[in-house]
Amino acid sequence: DTGVSQDPRHKITKRGQNVTFRCDPISEHNRLYWYRQTLGQGPEFLTYFQNEAQLEKSRLLSDRFSAERPKGSFSTLEIQRTEQGDSAMYLCASSVAGATTDTQYFGPGTRLTVL
Protein backbone atom coordinates (compact mmCIF):
# COMPACT_ATOMS: atom_id res chain seq x y z
CA ASP A 1 0.00 0.00 0.00
CA THR A 2 1.79 3.10 -1.23
CA GLY A 3 -0.91 5.61 -0.40
CA VAL A 4 -2.57 8.15 -2.66
CA SER A 5 -0.13 9.92 -4.97
CA GLN A 6 -0.59 13.12 -6.93
CA ASP A 7 1.42 14.61 -9.73
CA PRO A 8 2.74 17.23 -10.05
CA ARG A 9 3.18 18.51 -6.51
CA HIS A 10 3.50 22.08 -7.70
CA LYS A 11 2.37 23.82 -10.87
CA ILE A 12 2.91 27.43 -11.87
CA THR A 13 1.10 28.59 -14.95
CA LYS A 14 0.07 31.78 -16.69
CA ARG A 15 -3.51 32.90 -16.82
CA GLY A 16 -5.33 31.41 -19.77
CA GLN A 17 -3.25 28.25 -19.97
CA ASN A 18 -4.64 24.74 -19.47
CA VAL A 19 -3.35 22.47 -16.72
CA THR A 20 -3.89 18.80 -15.92
CA PHE A 21 -3.33 17.02 -12.63
CA ARG A 22 -3.13 13.31 -11.99
CA CYS A 23 -4.18 11.27 -8.99
CA ASP A 24 -3.34 7.62 -8.34
CA PRO A 25 -5.52 6.18 -5.59
CA ILE A 26 -4.77 3.36 -3.22
CA SER A 27 -5.09 0.04 -5.03
CA GLU A 28 -8.51 -1.52 -4.75
CA HIS A 29 -10.13 1.76 -3.69
CA ASN A 30 -13.14 2.20 -5.92
CA ARG A 31 -14.06 5.75 -4.87
CA LEU A 32 -11.97 8.76 -5.79
CA TYR A 33 -12.60 12.36 -4.76
CA TRP A 34 -11.26 15.74 -5.85
CA TYR A 35 -11.22 18.74 -3.51
CA ARG A 36 -9.93 22.28 -3.63
CA GLN A 37 -8.38 23.91 -0.58
CA THR A 38 -7.47 27.56 -0.23
CA LEU A 39 -5.45 29.11 2.54
CA GLY A 40 -7.27 29.08 5.87
CA GLN A 41 -10.12 26.96 4.59
CA GLY A 42 -11.08 23.33 4.74
CA PRO A 43 -11.23 21.15 1.64
CA GLU A 44 -14.15 21.97 -0.66
CA PHE A 45 -15.67 19.05 -2.52
CA LEU A 46 -15.41 19.22 -6.30
CA THR A 47 -16.40 15.83 -7.64
CA TYR A 48 -16.20 12.10 -7.02
CA PHE A 49 -16.09 8.85 -8.92
CA GLN A 50 -17.16 5.37 -8.09
CA ASN A 51 -15.11 3.17 -10.38
CA GLU A 52 -15.17 5.02 -13.71
CA ALA A 53 -18.53 6.74 -13.17
CA GLN A 54 -18.60 10.37 -12.10
CA LEU A 55 -21.45 10.36 -9.60
CA GLU A 56 -21.51 13.84 -8.16
CA LYS A 57 -20.24 17.29 -9.14
CA SER A 58 -20.21 20.39 -7.01
CA ARG A 59 -21.63 23.67 -8.22
CA LEU A 60 -18.09 24.97 -7.63
CA LEU A 61 -16.99 22.94 -10.64
CA SER A 62 -17.36 25.38 -13.52
CA ASP A 63 -17.39 24.37 -17.17
CA ARG A 64 -13.65 25.01 -17.30
CA PHE A 65 -13.06 22.05 -14.99
CA SER A 66 -13.29 18.48 -16.15
CA ALA A 67 -12.37 15.24 -14.43
CA GLU A 68 -12.00 11.75 -15.75
CA ARG A 69 -11.31 8.31 -14.42
CA PRO A 70 -11.26 6.27 -17.62
CA LYS A 71 -10.44 2.82 -16.29
CA GLY A 72 -11.56 3.18 -12.73
CA SER A 73 -8.00 3.54 -11.50
CA PHE A 74 -6.12 6.85 -11.81
CA SER A 75 -7.95 10.11 -12.39
CA THR A 76 -7.13 13.41 -14.07
CA LEU A 77 -8.45 16.87 -13.31
CA GLU A 78 -8.10 19.43 -16.11
CA ILE A 79 -8.60 23.15 -15.76
CA GLN A 80 -8.96 25.06 -19.01
CA ARG A 81 -8.25 28.77 -19.45
CA THR A 82 -6.94 29.11 -15.92
CA GLU A 83 -7.78 32.20 -13.89
CA GLN A 84 -6.00 33.67 -10.90
CA GLY A 85 -8.89 32.57 -8.72
CA ASP A 86 -8.03 28.96 -9.55
CA SER A 87 -4.87 29.23 -7.46
CA ALA A 88 -5.29 26.69 -4.67
CA MET A 89 -4.24 23.28 -3.43
CA TYR A 90 -6.03 20.49 -5.30
CA LEU A 91 -6.47 17.39 -3.19
CA CYS A 92 -7.33 13.87 -4.18
CA ALA A 93 -8.66 11.22 -1.83
CA SER A 94 -9.71 7.62 -2.25
CA SER A 95 -11.84 5.19 -0.30
CA VAL A 96 -13.60 1.89 -0.42
CA ALA A 97 -17.34 2.23 -0.82
CA GLY A 98 -19.00 0.69 2.19
CA ALA A 99 -22.17 0.70 4.17
CA THR A 100 -21.03 3.04 6.92
CA THR A 101 -17.89 5.09 7.07
CA ASP A 102 -16.35 5.47 3.61
CA THR A 103 -13.10 6.64 5.20
CA GLN A 104 -11.07 8.75 2.82
CA TYR A 105 -7.29 8.72 2.47
CA PHE A 106 -5.77 11.88 1.08
CA GLY A 107 -2.86 12.49 -1.23
CA PRO A 108 -0.29 15.27 -0.65
CA GLY A 109 -2.02 17.63 -3.05
CA THR A 110 -1.03 19.66 -6.10
CA ARG A 111 -0.44 23.33 -5.43
CA LEU A 112 -1.50 25.47 -8.40
CA THR A 113 -0.33 29.04 -8.80
CA VAL A 114 -1.83 31.05 -11.64
CA LEU A 115 0.13 34.17 -12.49
Add this chain to the structure above:
Amino acid sequence: GDSVTQMEGPVTLSEEAFLTINCTYTATGYPSLFWYVQYPGEGLQLLLKATKADDKGSNKGFEATYRKETTSFHLEKGSVQVSDSAVYFCALRGSYIPTFGRGTSLIVHP
Protein backbone atom coordinates in the same frame (compact mmCIF):
# COMPACT_ATOMS: atom_id res chain seq x y z
CA GLY B 1 -27.24 21.56 3.09
CA ASP B 2 -24.76 19.95 5.43
CA SER B 3 -22.35 22.15 7.33
CA VAL B 4 -19.57 21.93 9.91
CA THR B 5 -18.59 24.71 12.30
CA GLN B 6 -15.30 24.65 14.16
CA MET B 7 -13.94 26.99 16.77
CA GLU B 8 -11.60 29.58 15.32
CA GLY B 9 -7.91 29.36 15.97
CA PRO B 10 -5.18 29.51 16.58
CA VAL B 11 -5.38 27.62 19.82
CA THR B 12 -2.14 28.15 21.72
CA LEU B 13 -1.26 25.84 24.60
CA SER B 14 1.70 24.87 26.70
CA GLU B 15 2.94 21.30 26.58
CA GLU B 16 0.91 18.91 28.79
CA ALA B 17 -2.14 21.19 28.79
CA PHE B 18 -5.65 19.87 28.14
CA LEU B 19 -7.02 20.41 24.64
CA THR B 20 -10.59 20.89 23.44
CA ILE B 21 -11.46 21.88 19.89
CA ASN B 22 -15.18 22.38 19.41
CA CYS B 23 -17.03 21.09 16.38
CA THR B 24 -20.76 21.25 15.68
CA TYR B 25 -22.57 20.13 12.60
CA THR B 26 -25.81 20.38 10.67
CA ALA B 27 -26.88 17.42 8.58
CA THR B 28 -29.89 15.45 7.54
CA GLY B 29 -30.02 11.85 8.57
CA TYR B 30 -27.22 10.17 10.48
CA PRO B 31 -23.83 11.23 9.19
CA SER B 32 -20.47 9.71 10.01
CA LEU B 33 -18.12 12.15 11.71
CA PHE B 34 -14.37 12.52 11.35
CA TRP B 35 -11.38 14.45 12.60
CA TYR B 36 -8.47 14.93 10.21
CA VAL B 37 -5.07 16.41 11.03
CA GLN B 38 -2.74 18.26 8.68
CA TYR B 39 0.85 18.64 9.82
CA PRO B 40 2.94 21.42 8.27
CA GLY B 41 3.82 20.56 4.67
CA GLU B 42 1.84 17.32 4.68
CA GLY B 43 -1.53 16.06 3.44
CA LEU B 44 -4.60 15.43 5.55
CA GLN B 45 -4.51 12.31 7.69
CA LEU B 46 -7.48 10.66 9.33
CA LEU B 47 -7.17 11.04 13.09
CA LEU B 48 -10.36 9.39 14.32
CA LYS B 49 -13.95 8.71 13.35
CA ALA B 50 -17.38 7.80 14.73
CA THR B 51 -20.26 6.36 12.77
CA LYS B 52 -23.26 6.57 15.10
CA ALA B 53 -24.59 8.41 18.11
CA ASP B 54 -22.63 7.94 21.36
CA ASP B 55 -19.70 6.31 19.54
CA LYS B 56 -16.31 7.47 20.78
CA GLY B 57 -13.46 7.67 18.31
CA SER B 58 -9.93 7.62 19.68
CA ASN B 59 -6.38 7.62 18.38
CA LYS B 60 -2.96 8.82 19.60
CA GLY B 61 -4.49 10.08 22.86
CA PHE B 62 -7.17 12.11 21.07
CA GLU B 63 -10.86 11.38 21.65
CA ALA B 64 -14.18 12.63 20.32
CA THR B 65 -17.71 11.49 21.11
CA TYR B 66 -20.58 11.65 18.62
CA ARG B 67 -23.30 13.63 20.44
CA LYS B 68 -26.48 13.59 18.40
CA GLU B 69 -28.50 15.56 20.94
CA THR B 70 -26.11 18.51 20.73
CA THR B 71 -24.94 17.79 17.14
CA SER B 72 -21.36 17.98 18.31
CA PHE B 73 -18.09 16.07 17.91
CA HIS B 74 -15.57 17.92 20.08
CA LEU B 75 -11.94 16.83 19.94
CA GLU B 76 -10.09 16.38 23.25
CA LYS B 77 -6.67 15.35 24.45
CA GLY B 78 -5.58 15.22 28.04
CA SER B 79 -1.96 16.25 27.59
CA VAL B 80 -0.75 17.82 24.35
CA GLN B 81 2.78 17.64 23.02
CA VAL B 82 4.74 20.00 20.79
CA SER B 83 4.44 17.39 18.04
CA ASP B 84 0.64 17.82 18.09
CA SER B 85 1.04 21.28 16.53
CA ALA B 86 -1.00 21.08 13.33
CA VAL B 87 -4.31 22.08 11.76
CA TYR B 88 -7.29 19.96 12.77
CA PHE B 89 -10.35 19.56 10.54
CA CYS B 90 -13.74 18.28 11.58
CA ALA B 91 -15.72 16.63 8.79
CA LEU B 92 -18.93 14.77 8.17
CA ARG B 93 -20.13 12.34 5.58
CA GLY B 94 -23.88 12.43 5.15
CA SER B 95 -25.29 11.67 1.75
CA TYR B 96 -22.68 11.69 -0.99
CA ILE B 97 -20.82 14.92 -0.47
CA PRO B 98 -18.27 15.10 2.36
CA THR B 99 -18.24 18.41 4.22
CA PHE B 100 -15.26 19.85 6.09
CA GLY B 101 -14.92 22.60 8.63
CA ARG B 102 -12.48 25.47 8.11
CA GLY B 103 -9.85 23.94 10.35
CA THR B 104 -8.42 24.93 13.71
CA SER B 105 -4.74 25.60 14.08
CA LEU B 106 -3.12 24.24 17.24
CA ILE B 107 0.22 25.60 18.45
CA VAL B 108 1.85 23.86 21.38
CA HIS B 109 4.77 25.56 23.12
CA PRO B 110 7.42 23.67 25.14
